[in-house]
Amino acid sequence: MPGLSLSTLRDRWRLFTGAILTVALGVALVQSSLVVLMSTGEPEIPAGASGREAEHIREGYVGAATLLGMVVPLALFLAVFIVGSTFAFTVAQRRRELALLRMLGGSRPQLVGLLLAEAVLLGLVGSAFGAVLAAPATWAQSSLLVRLGFLPDGFTAVWSFAVLPWSFGFGVAVAVAGVLTAAWRAARTHPLDALRDAPSAARVMTVGRWLVGLSALACAAPLVAAGQSADLLGALLIAMAVSILGAVGLSRLSPLVVPLTGRLVGLVLRTSPLGELAQANLRDGVRRSASTAAPLIVLVALLVGLTGALGSLARATGEDLKRNTAADLVVESSGADAARIAALPGVAVASPQTPLEVSVTAQHREEGRSWRRTHHSGIVAVDPAAYGRTHRPKPRRGSLADLRGRTIAVGPGLAGEGLRVGSAVTARIGDRRVKLRIVALMRETLENNSETFLVPRDLIPPALTADTRTETLVQVAPGTDPRAVADRVRAAGIGEVRTLAAWARGRVDAQQRGNVGILAVLMGMSGLYAAVAVVNAIVIAGAERRAEFAVARVTGLTRSQVVRTALVESAAVAFIGLALGGLVAAAALAGFRDGPGGVRILAVPWGLIGWLVVSTFVITTVANLLTTLAATRPVPVSLVAARE
Incomplete structure (x- = not known):
């Protein structure tokens, strides 16, 4: 049976070229994904990286691993579906040949065995080509993930021979899974019906x-x-x-x-x-x-x-x-220049929001379990009163009126992470470690990477925010043209409006x-x-x-x-x-x-x-x-x- 399958593949290779190429592409994609995935196990944090940079690198590695975890099952689905569709058509084109084998004494199990042997050979050949294609695919996948920001510059996937058995196993499994239904259907075909020149179109709609x-x-x-x-x-x-x-x-x-x-x-x-x-x-x-x-x-x-x-x-x-935002304009400037916006004519409310280079360690509790986590990204210094006037959603728990002194509010980005009003967190602000009490829990929003914590501006030394990029939400006074206020901001050289x-x-x-x-x-x-x-x-x-x-x-x-x-x-x-x-x-x-x-x-x-x-x-x-x-x-x- 293997000899007959091999001769069939050799003599009618044109019928199997598409299936072999599909298996090769699937194997190359899966093998490259596995290589990159194994290389993202433990991120390498560069020496001297800040806490925010280290957190960004770790989150990128997690995002890359998640994305690659989606690629593998999608590749499996597409490979099985398309190989199955292609091989089903190939088997249908060989009806007379298969019927002749039946008429010469071939049993149904033998016919199924012949087609499955062809599938195994097809899977092996496709896997071999796929293993060769995996090298450029790994490079392309790594480069794409770096460009998307998931992985840091200079990331290099480390090759491992351990993926080869998985690659060949995947290729053979895809080929056999794609052929199995077609083989079973071909074995049930009556020889005389299969030898007819024009089989009925209705028979395409099989029970399967x-x-x-x-x-x-x-x-x-x-x-x-x-x-x-x-x-x-x-x-x-x-x-x-x-x-x-x-x-x-x-x-x-x-x-x-x-x-x-x-x-x-x-x-x-x-x-x-x-x-x-x-x-x-x-x-x-x-x-x-x-x-x-x-x-x-x-x-x-x-x-x-x-x-x-x-x-x-x-x-x-x-x-x-x-x-959710009650503002007419948004000004991007330094923290020092943001303080000048409120004094401009026509400005009713100016709410500056400054990302901070600080860390917050909090105890998360959810569904009977708890864990400690240190956050570095999304921590923003705000003016509580102005923030409340320029953001329509009210806190889900607590009140922004209490956000003063040694307090903190949980932002929309962590609203569902098991943090509670009244509990304490530890913040590292410059060289100081400060205990802060959670006084408010904001509602979740749809935006990715939204604020994780809100800190009152009076808690942060002005030197830490003076040169930091700051977004200021601006409400203009009633009856004032927002374009006139925008022109005043530009004329004052404050920033982009x-x-x-x-x-x-x-x-x-x-x-x-x-x-x-x-x-x-x-x-x-x-x-x-x-x-x-x-x-x-x-x-x-x-x-x-x-x-x-x-x-x-x-x-x-x-x-x-x-x-x-x-x-x-x-x-x-x-x-x-x-x-x-x-x-x-x-x-x-x-x-x-x-x-x-x-x-x-x-x-x-x-x-x-x-x-x-x-x-x-x-x-x-x-x-x-x-x-x-x-x-x-x-x-x-x-x-x-x-x-x-």
């Missing part, structure tokens, strides 16, 4: 396809309903789950849509013989069209769904900032840049996987349709007409993938219609959608054109009687 498709949609439907009443974090998680479940469900059920699309093509091009031929080919080549559309459905659903969800969350953060909307947009853009970076890590491979799978399905289908194209040519069609017919089919299949993927993405984003205060926050990534539409039609058109030209190059008469 119905079961997986309907089960996935049945799981996704209640999640879509739950997303209507979920909070924003819940809506984000639901969007991720719906994108995956919906993509799996509709890709399994996509053969039902192919004949309908064929009828639509027939209506649009019913006056053209080429349109009628394309419609007939779509109706009869359901499995071929569904195999090409499946990776497109997954790509569009994941990429548009996740991008729209993160964009909507960022827009909600901006609306939350504007809704922005409107509240521009300030909120800037903070949201900074958060969104991180989101885009995360998507670049997570979804870049999805696009590559989808492109490989689509091109592979087109190449396999074109290679196996040489006799069909030859028959069309000897009956009167020219070579260019055959090519144009294939391009019409390709456009219809691309439309199916984009439409079904868009339907899943729309369901995933349904929970983002309303945000804080009833504001519509849904951010539809129209630019990304346009790019996906254009690139999809370009890739499918070019791949189909080249494949069809290659398949129609031989003289038609030489292929009319050919049997693939």
Whole structure:
């Protein structure tokens, strides 16, 4: 059996090229992720780094490890899904060959064993290529994480041979998992049915396809309903789950849509013989069209769904900032210059917020456990009275009126971390260690990296804040034009002035840049996987349709007409993938219609959608054109009687 599997791979390597490449990409991604992940175990803190810098490095390492932990299961899902889809199509193209083995005495277990042996060999070959590709992938992944700010400059991933067994195990497991269903289905095929030239399109919808498709949609439907009443974090998680479940469900059920699309093509091009031929080919080549559309459905659903969800969350953060901030202008200056703003004509309230180079050690208590943690980032010096007037949310516990002297308030960034009003923390301010009492607990906000602690300005020596970058929220006096006050700030040389909307947009853009970076890590491979799978399905289908194209040519069609017919089919299949993927993405984003205060926050990534539409039609058109030209190059008469 291994010898027969090896000869099959050697003789029909074109059928397996796409699956091997997909396994190789998955192995390269997983192996590089494991290497980088093992290298982020214990961060190296540079000598002389401040507490804030050390905390930032540690948080970056944790963020990188979390992101890589998301990459591995996503790579596993995509690899198994696309290898399974590709191999299912490959097995379908070999129906006559497999039927002949059955007629020569091969049993069903032997046929399953043959296909699984091919899968093992395919997994080993793909893993070997993937191990080679892992070196540049590790470098690219490390560089991307450094650029995104997760890892410090100069980070180097340390290679370990311990990942090789895991890589080869992953490659073989992905190949076997992807082939298993197709092998079982092929073994159940009756030899005489498989030898027919035109198997019924309805048989593409097997019991397994119905079961997986309907089960996935049945799981996704209640999640879509739950997303209507979920909070924003819940809506984000639901969007991720719906994108995956919906993509799996509709890709399994996509053969039902192919004949309908064929009828639509027939209506649009019913006056053209080429349109009628394309419609007939779509109706009869359901499995071929569904195999090409499946990776497109997954790509569009994941990429548009996740991008729209993160964009909507960022827009909600901006609306939350504007809704919670009672100010007209925001001035960025030094701490010393910020003290001059309140004296300018037209300024009613000036609330300076200065990040501090101090540390706070607190005892956290939550669900019967407690732990001590030292915080260095997000500690801000404020004027309690002005802060209360420029921030609309009131403390969840305690009062800002008590924030004076040796006291401290828990900011929005730690509101849910088990800190209690009345407990004590230890702050290191310069060379002093000071015990502070928690007097207020602020409400949580949507913004990432918001303030962790609020310290009264009268507790901080002016020398520590004089040269520190400070943001001052400014309320102008009633009847005063904010633009006039902004001009006075600029004329006084105090600092940069922005409107509240521009300030909120800037903070949201900074958060969104991180989101885009995360998507670049997570979804870049999805696009590559989808492109490989689509091109592979087109190449396999074109290679196996040489006799069909030859028959069309000897009956009167020219070579260019055959090519144009294939391009019409390709456009219809691309439309199916984009439409079904868009339907899943729309369901995933349904929970983002309303945000804080009833504001519509849904951010539809129209630019990304346009790019996906254009690139999809370009890739499918070019791949189909080249494949069809290659398949129609031989003289038609030489292929009319050919049997693939």
